[in-house]
Amino acid sequence: MMDILFVLLRASRNVNCKGLAMFAPPVYISNRTRSARVATIFLDRDGVINENRSDYVKNWQEFRFLPGSREAIARLTQAGYRIIVCTNQAGVARGSIPASTVEDIHQRMADEIARAGGCIEKVYYCPHAKDAHCSCRKPMPGMVLRARDELGLDLSDAVFVGDSISDVRAGLAAGIHSVLVLTGLGVEQLRDHYHEANGPFLVTMNLKHAVESILQGLHVSESSQTAFKYSYASLFERAKYTDALGAVASL
Ligand SMILES: [Mg+2]
Ligand SMILES: [Zn+2]
Numbered sequence: 001m002m003d004i005l006f007v008l009l010r011a012s013r014n015v016n017c018k019g020l021a022m023f024a025p026p027v028y029i030s031n032r033t034r035s036a037r038v039a040t041i042f043l044d045r046d047g048v049i050n051e052n053r054s055d056y057v058k059n060w061q062e063f064r065f066l067p068g069s070r071e072a073i074a075r076l077t078q079a080g081y082r083i084i085v086c087t088n089q090a091g092v093a094r095g096s097i098p099a100s101t102v103e104d105i106h107q108r109m110a111d112e113i114a115r116a117g118g119c120i121e122k123v124y125y126c127p128h129a130k131d132a133h134c135s136c137r138k139p140m141p142g143m144v145l146r147a148r149d150e151l152g153l154d155l156s157d158a159v160f161v162g163d164s165i166s167d168v169r170a171g172l173a174a175g176i177h178s179v180l181v182l183t184g185l186g187v188e189q190l191r192d193h194y195h196e197a198n199g200p201f202l203v204t205m206n207l208k209h210a211v212e213s214i215l216q217g218l219h220v221s222e223s224s225q226t227a228f229k230y231s232y233a234s235l236f237e238r239a240k241y242t243d244a245l246g247a248v249a250s251l
Contacts, residue, residue, distance in 0.1 A: 038082055040153045041214065042144055042171065044162035045087035045123075047184015048207055049073070049109065052163070056091035059101060060108050066183055072207040073118035079215060082153065085123040086143040086160075086170070092127035099127055122151065138162075139169035144176070159219050161210050165193040172199040177219045179203070179210045 046052045051064040076083055085106070091097040106123040113120055124143040126136040136142035148155055160171025163184035171178035178201040180186055180194075190203060202219045204210040213219055 038080060038154065039157035039159075040082040040084060040147075040155065041076055042147070042158065042160040042176070043073070043083060043085050043207075044138075044160075044164070044167045045085050045109075045125075047163035047186065048161060048181055049085070049113075052184040056089070056096050057105065058091070058097045060105055063105055063109065065112070066207065068206065068208040070113050070116035070118060072211040073113050073120070074116045075118075075211050075215075077117065077119045082121050082151075083119060084147045084151070084153075085120055086138065086147070087123070087125045088137050088166075089125045089127055090130050090137070092125075093129035093132065102127070122147065138164070139166040139173065141170050141174035144170060144174040148174075159214055161207065164189050165196050168197045168201045172197065172201070177202070179213065179219055181206050181210055183207070 043049060046057065047066075049066065049069045050057065051066060053062060057063050073083060089097070089102050092099050092102060102125055106125070110120040110123065124136075124147055126134060126138070126143060128134040128137055130137070134140070134142070136146070144155075144158075144160065147153055155174065155176050158174075158176040159179060160167055160174070160176055161179045161181060162168060162171070163181050163186040165180070168178040168180050178197070178199075180190060180201055180203050182190065182203065183206045200222055202210075202213060204213050
């Protein structure tokens with residue numbers, strides 16, 4: 001019975017995904033499905049789904065999907081996960097990009113991902129300046145907690161995947177597991193900032209590897225988290241493999 005309800009829930013979400021994926025509200029079939037546990041994956045955007053740009057992605061022409069990211073998201077969708085994107089976009093506060101353009105980029109991104117078979121249920125972004133001290137800019141957990149409240153998410157098996165230690169910290173602050181990918185800023189973030197994380201986290205090469213690890217349950221294994229963390233840390237201390245790692249991460 002639960003399997004049937006689960007399939008119905010997935011099917012209803014997928015219908016939403018073919019329309020306005022960003023703003024589609026979750027559709028609940030019954031009170032029982034509302035309490036059904038469906039794990040959620042929170043994704044950072046820049047450096048995880050698309051190439052990072054030091055000057056912000058200012059329009060759709062500058063948005064470049066990282067190799068394999070759409071397929072990785074599709075794999076999560078097909079495995080039944082709910083997928084939420086949480087991204088800091090301080091370029092809005094700086095006047096580099098209008099909020100309407102940010103939202104246009106997110107709609108096009110969600111449409112492209114839907115064409116690949118993935119479903120982004122909603123995109124949250126923080127438009128505030130770095131020094132605004134808002135509660136939504138990562139490493140604060142505000143966007144994760146808002147998504148939980150607005151979408152009725154069960155965070156007990158949730159994971160945050162990002163390329164910055166601020167993503168890892170936001171996930172840990174919200175009480176969920178965190179994965180750092182080595183695409184985008186990941187290599188330098190791990191090398192220079194891994195000690196800023198206030199808990200264990202998993203390190204994977206890219207979103208594809210993160211998804212494989214999550215599907216295998218490695219993100220909940222403290223031994224694999226710690227092993228990854230210390231093996232990479234000692235690697236950086238002993239050798240200058242930073243560039244090589246960055247090249248491998250984008251494979
Ligand atoms: Mg990022
Ligand atoms: Zn904010």
